[in-house]
Amino acid sequence: MAQISISQLSVGYGAEPVICDFSLTVADGSLFTLLGPSGCGKTTLLRTIAGFIPVRQGILRFGERDVTHLPAHLRDVGMVFQDYALFPDKSVFDNVAYGLRARKIDAPAIQRTVGEYLERVGLGAFASRLPAALSGGQRQRVALARALAIKPTVLLMDEPLSNLDAKLRVQVRETISDLQKEIGITTVLVTHDQEEALAMSDCIGLIRDGRLEQAGTPQDLYSRPRTAYAADFVGAANICSASLSASAATGALAEVQLAGVNLRALTAQALPAGKVVLIARPEMLVLLHNGVLEPNQLPCTVRRRQYLGARTVYVVEADGGIHLRVETHDHQVPRSVGERVRLLFDPLQTRVVAA
Amino acid sequence: MGPRHNRVWFWLSALVLALFCVFLLYPLFKVIASSVAASEDGRSGWLILVSDPKYRSAVINTLLLGLTVTVTSTLIGVPLAFFTARFSFPGKALIAILPMTTLIVPEVIAAQTWIMMLGNNGFLTRWLGSYDIEIPSFYGWTGLVTVMTFIYYTYVYIGTLAAIRGFDGQLEEASQSLGVPPGRTLLKVMLPVVTPAVLASAILVFTLVVGNFAVATILGHRVNLLSVLTYQSFVSEVGANPVMQSTLASVSIAIVACVLFLQRWVLSRGRFEIVQGRGTRPVGVGGARAIVLAAVAGIIVAISLLPLVTVVVGTFTRARGPVMRWGEWTTDNLMRALVAAPDPILNTLLFAGVALVLSLVISTLVGFLIVKKRSVLTPAIDYLGALPLALSGTVLGIGLAMSFRGGWLPLAGTAGIIILAYLIRRLPFGVRNASSTLYNIPDSIEDASISLGVPPLQTLFKAVLPLMVPSIAAAAVLVWTTTVAELSASLVVYSAGQETLPIQIFRLIDSNLMAQASAYGLVLLTIILLPILIATTLFKIDVFASR
Numbered sequence: 001m002a003q004i005s006i007s008q009l010s011v012g013y014g015a016e017p018v019i020c021d022f023s024l025t026v027a028d029g030s031l032f033t034l035l036g037p038s039g040c041g042k043t044t045l046l047r048t049i050a051g052f053i054p055v056r057q058g059i060l061r062f063g064e065r066d067v068t069h070l071p072a073h074l075r076d077v078g079m080v081f082q083d084y085a086l087f088p089d090k091s092v093f094d095n096v097a098y099g100l101r102a103r104k105i106d107a108p109a110i111q112r113t114v115g116e117y118l119e120r121v122g123l124g125a126f127a128s129r130l131p132a133a134l135s136g137g138q139r140q141r142v143a144l145a146r147a148l149a150i151k152p153t154v155l156l157m158d159e160p161l162s163n164l165d166a167k168l169r170v171q172v173r174e175t176i177s178d179l180q181k182e183i184g185i186t187t188v189l190v191t192h193d194q195e196e197a198l199a200m201s202d203c204i205g206l207i208r209d210g211r212l213e214q215a216g217t218p219q220d221l222y223s224r225p226r227t228a229y230a231a232d233f234v235g236a237a238n239i240c241s242a243s244l245s246a247s248a249a250t251g252a253l254a255e256v257q258l259a260g261v262n263l264r265a266l267t268a269q270a271l272p273a274g275k276v277v278l279i280a281r282p283e284m285l286v287l288l289h290n291g292v293l294e295p296n297q298l299p300c301t302v303r304r305r306q307y308l309g310a311r312t313v314y315v316v317e318a319d320g321g322i323h324l325r326v327e328t329h330d331h332q333v334p335r336s337v338g339e340r341v342r343l344l345f346d347p348l349q350t351r352v353v354a355a
Numbered sequence: 356m357g358p359r360h361n362r363v364w365f366w367l368s369a370l371v372l373a374l375f376c377v378f379l380l381y382p383l384f385k386v387i388a389s390s391v392a393a394s395e396d397g398r399s400g401w402l403i404l405v406s407d408p409k410y411r412s413a414v415i416n417t418l419l420l421g422l423t424v425t426v427t428s429t430l431i432g433v434p435l436a437f438f439t440a441r442f443s444f445p446g447k448a449l450i451a452i453l454p455m456t457t458l459i460v461p462e463v464i465a466a467q468t469w470i471m472m473l474g475n476n477g478f479l480t481r482w483l484g485s486y487d488i489e490i491p492s493f494y495g496w497t498g499l500v501t502v503m504t505f506i507y508y509t510y511v512y513i514g515t516l517a518a519i520r521g522f523d524g525q526l527e528e529a530s531q532s533l534g535v536p537p538g539r540t541l542l543k544v545m546l547p548v549v550t551p552a553v554l555a556s557a558i559l560v561f562t563l564v565v566g567n568f569a570v571a572t573i574l575g576h577r578v579n580l581l582s583v584l585t586y587q588s589f590v591s592e593v594g595a596n597p598v599m600q601s602t603l604a605s606v607s608i609a610i611v612a613c614v615l616f617l618q619r620w621v622l623s624r625g626r627f628e629i630v631q632g633r634g635t636r637p638v639g640v641g642g643a644r645a646i647v648l649a650a651v652a653g654i655i656v657a658i659s660l661l662p663l664v665t666v667v668v669g670t671f672t673r674a675r676g677p678v679m680r681w682g683e684w685t686t687d688n689l690m691r692a693l694v695a696a697p698d699p700i701l702n703t704l705l706f707a708g709v710a711l712v713l714s715l716v717i718s719t720l721v722g723f724l725i726v727k728k729r730s731v732l733t734p735a736i737d738y739l740g741a742l743p744l745a746l747s748g749t750v751l752g753i754g755l756a757m758s759f760r761g762g763w764l765p766l767a768g769t770a771g772i773i774i775l776a777y778l779i780r781r782l783p784f785g786v787r788n789a790s791s792t793l794y795n796i797p798d799s800i801e802d803a804s805i806s807l808g809v810p811p812l813q814t815l816f817k818a819v820l821p822l823m824v825p826s827i828a829a830a831a832v833l834v835w836t837t838t839v840a841e842l843s844a845s846l847v848v849y850s851a852g853q854e855t856l857p858i859q860i861f862r863l864i865d866s867n868l869m870a871q872a873s874a875y876g877l878v879l880l881t882i883i884l885l886p887i888l889i890a891t892t893l894f895k896i897d898v899f900a901s902r
Contacts, residue, residue: 050806072805073814079806085799089821098817099807143803150807 002063002153003028004049004186009058011048017056018044019210026154026203028063029184031177033197036207037233043158045207046190050156051075062153073102078147078185082159084139086131092118092142093127099150117145120179137168141175148183155180155187161196173200194234198222206230223281226268227353231279238285238324242278244271244352254352259318261298265350275355282327284349287314289333290340298343300324302335316343363812364728371721372732375739379779382754383746387608389757390601400602410599413579414606420499420571420580421564421610427504428560432511433553435655440519443637444648449656456659457509459883461840462569463857464876467864468665469493469502470573471679471873478681494576502570505658507560514556518549551621558618562611566747568843569857573864581607582749582843589753589847597757604750611745666880669873677867688874698852699859700878706770706845706855707838710777714785714834715827717778722789723815727801740786743779752776752847768850776844781834788830792823832890836883856882 004026011019018041026032034042047053049060051072060068067075086095096114105113118124121141131139140160147155160176161169177200180187191197197204198218205215206229214221214230225231228239240258248254248267256263258278265278293299300316303323314326314335324343335341390400404410439450472479473493483490491497522545530540568582575583585603588596640648673683692700725737743751755776759766766772796819804818805811842857849858856879863872 047802050802052802052805071810072802073808073810075806076808077806079803081799081803083797083799085797085803087800087804087818087822098804098809102808146803146807156806 002065002186004032004154004188005059005061006049007059007061009045009048009060010056011044011053012056017210019048022058022210022212024205024212024215026186026188028186030202031180031187031189031200033201033204034188034190034207035194035197035204035233036192036213038192040207041210042190042192042207044210046156046158046188049154049188050077050079076150076153078150078152078155080140080143080147080155080157080160082162084131084136084143084163086139086142086146088131090130091127092123092129092131092134095131095142096146096149099146103150113149114145117149118142120148121145121175135168136164137172140164140172144176144179148179148185152185155185157187157189159190159192161191162193169196176200198234204234206233223349224268225279225351225353228277228279231351231353236282236325238278238280238282240278240280240322240324241355242276242352244273244276247272248352253347256352259298259320259322261293261318263296263298263345263350264347265345265352266348268351268353271352271354277353277355279351279353280324280345281349282313282325283311284346285324285326286344286346287316287326287328287332287335288342288344289335291342293342296345296347298345300341300343302337302339302341305335305337316341318343364724365730365732367720368724368728368730368732368736371717371724372736372739375736378755378775379739379742382751382758383608383742385757386601386604386750386754388601389597390605392598392601400598400605403599404602404606409579410584410603413581413584413603416578417565417581417607418610420496420503420578421561423500424503424507424564425557425561427500428508428511429553429557431504431508431655432556433515435508435652436512436515436519438648438652439637440516441637442640442648444640444645444652446649446653450652453509453512453656453659456663457506459836459880459887460506460662461842461857461860461876461879461883462506462567463573463840463842463860463864464666464879465506465662466502466570466573467860467869467872467876468662468669469498470864471665471669471869472661473498476677476679476867478679481681494574495578498574499570499578502574503564503567506570507563508655509659510560510563511553511556514552514559515549518552519545522548554621555618558614558621562614562745565607565610565614566749566843568747568749568846569861573861581610582747585749585753586843586847589749589756600753601757604753607747607750608745611747615745663880666873666876669870670877672870672873674868674870677869679869688870689877691871692874692878699854699856699875700882702770702853703839703855703857703879703882706773706853707777707835707841710774710781710838711831711835713774714778714781714838715831718782718785718830719789719820719823719827721782721786722793723819725786726790726793727798727819741783743781744783748776748780748841748843748845749847751779752844755779755844756848767848770853772848773845773853773855776848777838777841780841780844781838784837785830785834788826788833789823792826793819796822828890828894832886835886839879839882 006022006024009019009022010017022045034045036042044053048055051067051070055068058068059066087098090098093114096117097110100110100113114127115124118127121144123138123141123145126134126138131142134142157176161172164172173196189200201218203215204218204221206213206221208229214226221230221234225234231237232239242256242258244254244256246255248271250267250270252267253264254267254271256265256276256278263278288297298318300318302314303317304315306313311327311329312334314328316324316326318324326343392399435450439447470493471477473490474480475492477493480490526544527540530544531537535543566582568586571580572583572586581603585600585607588600588603669679670688671684671686673680673685674688721736721740725733725740755772756767759772766775800818800822801814804814809817840857842861845855846858846861849855854862856875860872860875860879863875
């Protein structure tokens with residue numbers, strides 16, 4: 001068990017590095033998720049940590065141990081692959097025993113360890129089956145048992161749930177979470193699914209074009225996005241161009257103009273006066289009946305209404321053609337299309353970031 | 356994988372490339388280089404080629420034969436494929452064995468049996484003669500075209516069948532629902548999609564005909580053909596002609612190179628994307644049409660199988676020198692081949708056995724390097740690995756003989772050069788088989804093994820190779836069947852005492868000793884058939900899946 005520290009890492013195949021000057025620390029025993037769209041470099045980073053891609057520059061450490069140039073098979077890394085990568089010619093038992101045999105562990109100990117880990121993933125009765133005779137969820141659990149059985153320093157998972165259907169995904173997700181907490185192994189997981197990231201992680205690193213866009217707890221990332229990109233990628237967000245009349249410090253309540261109305265919102269970073277971006281989650285906005293405007297209210301017209309059972313989604317239009325999404329719960333008064341409304345912004349739930 | 360380990364694979368790639376250069380490129384270079392050298396009378400081979408009517412006619416005849424056989428094979432292969440794909444009729448299952456026949460009957464035996472049937476002393480010729488029916492001489496164009504057609508039409512048949520089966524039947528339904536009648540729908544919708552596959556297999560037939568030696572030399576008689584003249588100028592007793600042998604070899608290399616280039620072009624144009632190829636079910640046919648279809652298909656299959664029957668009959672027919680006494684039975688021929696003179700059998704088993712083992716090891720390694728360990732050297736290895744496809748056996752044999760006659764690697768006269776010839780000729784097949792298997796093994800399998808602590812080279816043996824075993828076994832059977840039947844390259848490089856079965860059969864045919872040739876032929880067919888039978892029945896290996 002060890003923390004993973006990455007400092008000023010550069011990785012790449014050709015002239016253009018895929019990952020450039022990347023630094024990150026994954027706390028000992030935590031589950032860290034690398035989140036990002038396909039092609040952002042998150043899998044490259046994971047495979048670099050595993051030792052499959054050579055490092056150009058920078059240092060990679062597991063705890064105190066410098067593993068930057070250590071060959072993959074000596075890194076003591078448990079890896080779970082997107083397509084499971086079970087050896088199709090070997091039984092479930094032999095798959096899990098594979099890494100133990102490579103470590104020249106004696107047969108009774110192997111028998112014990114394999115049994116223990118198969119029990120842990122709930123597949124004790126499947127030891128003699130071939131992978132082909134298992135369902136997708138079972139295969140992924142065998143892969144997990146195989147990776148954990150060697151008692152690795154760190155556990156790496158490359159989109160472990162993406163080949164499973166929606167229901168299984170939640171199930172296996174819970175198995176992984178429970179097992180990770182129980183063993184307390186430092187884990188890095190790669191996914192493009194923000195819900196998965198929010199549900200499982202102690203910490204999320206949002207990756208964009210080989211750089212770290214923002215890292216933090218799931219709550220941090222969702223409620224306190226530092227960029228419009230982060231707000232947009234994690235959850236739904238209204239992202240509007242606005243202007244700031246005077247420069248503002250980090251975390252200050254700043255005065256912002258949107259569609260000719262002054263709104264107050266928290267700044268994500270120190271901002272000079274001028275163009276900024278205003279971020280508001282649809283469920284944080286409140287629709288009020290037409291009336292006298294009070295502070296932090298924007299006059300709007302309802303343009304569309306979608307009833308979704310537990311909630312209703314409205315699209316409202318403010319002056320200047322600005323469209324915003326608003327999510328309300330059932331207990332709120334329904335509004336009809338064409339109705340004039342006031343849109344209430346909560347200053348503490350509204351963010352201002354650099355344009 | 357760390358850079359240190361990449362280096363191991365890189366040096367292995369470099370080693371493979373070096374071997375290819377020495378044993379493939381260098382002989383090829385030797386052949387082409389000495390074609391431009393001046394011969395004894397000071398003229399270059401190319402000048403002699405254009406001025407001597409014998410050589411001119413050989414080039415023209417070869418091209419003409421190639422075109423003719425390509426057309427006749429297509430005319431038989433395409434309709435047969437269409438009818439078997441689209442209709443079911445009595446006896447259709449028989450046609451399923453068609454691909455087998457080309458594989459198992461060596462060309463030299465096919466040619467031999469046709470002569471035994473329709474040659475000057477053939478039993479059909481004599482039988483017809485007893486009714487005063489004179490048939491034209493089978494030697495020359497008639498025999499060449501007939502025999503080659505019945506050998507090569509299966510290539511067109513197999514290629515077309517695969518294309519028709521992969522064709523999405525919904526496209527036809529779409530066309531008909533848009534108001535085009537069924538017949539025109541076939542022409543307008545299916546034909547364009549299937550055409551590239553037909554053309555590709557037709558082109559393959561053309562190259563095979565151009566490179567064919569066995570049939571050409573046994574049945575060619577007075578028709579000058581490139582492969583025959585090339586061989587003759589190599590072994591000619593009245594002083595071999597090194598310049599002409601190289602020039603003629605270069606001409607056939609050039610012809611095949613042009614044709615393969617054309618094939619690439621055809622294939623690159625033919626990449627239509629067929630979404631969800633849902634083949635149409637074969638339509639049942641009844642009545643007179645069924646009888647006609649079954650009869651035509653039956654006749655074609657029967658003709659394809661005739662060599663097998665004839666070899667068996669010939670083996671057990673009493674012969675006095677060249678005279679076959681049809682109807683008188685004996686086991687003398689077979690006993691002679693098995694007991695008195697079994698050397699060709701032992702040679703074949705030994706040479707082909709060694710070549711097979713080497714071939715499997717090398718092609719698996721090359722496939723692994725091409726698919727899993729790409730480097731700057733990969734494209735070169737990829738191309739060179741397929742190059743032997745473009746070389747006829749005669750050309751390859753001459754190249755090897757010229758390159759390793761003396762000097763630093765005097766292989767000529769040893770069994771080594773025969774094994775080398777076998778190895779190189781069958782290399783593309785093994786490599787293609789290994790790479791297509793490896794493409795289906797995800798890279799993550801290897802990564803998983805390495806991350807579990809098994810070093811890269813051991814990973815190859817513990818995680819990757821076990822997955823390749825079934826396909827290597829299937830490839831082994833096919834490489835074996837084609838290697839023991841190899842004639843044209845080994846005939847060029849062998850020395851006295853190293854006769855293999857095809858060589859011995861060829862020599863016996865040359866001396867018109869058909870009964871003895873049949874006996875060795877039967878042994879050869881057994882050596883070919885036995886592994887296929889064992890593999891398919893005992894080990895349930897789908898030998899023909901990789902074809």
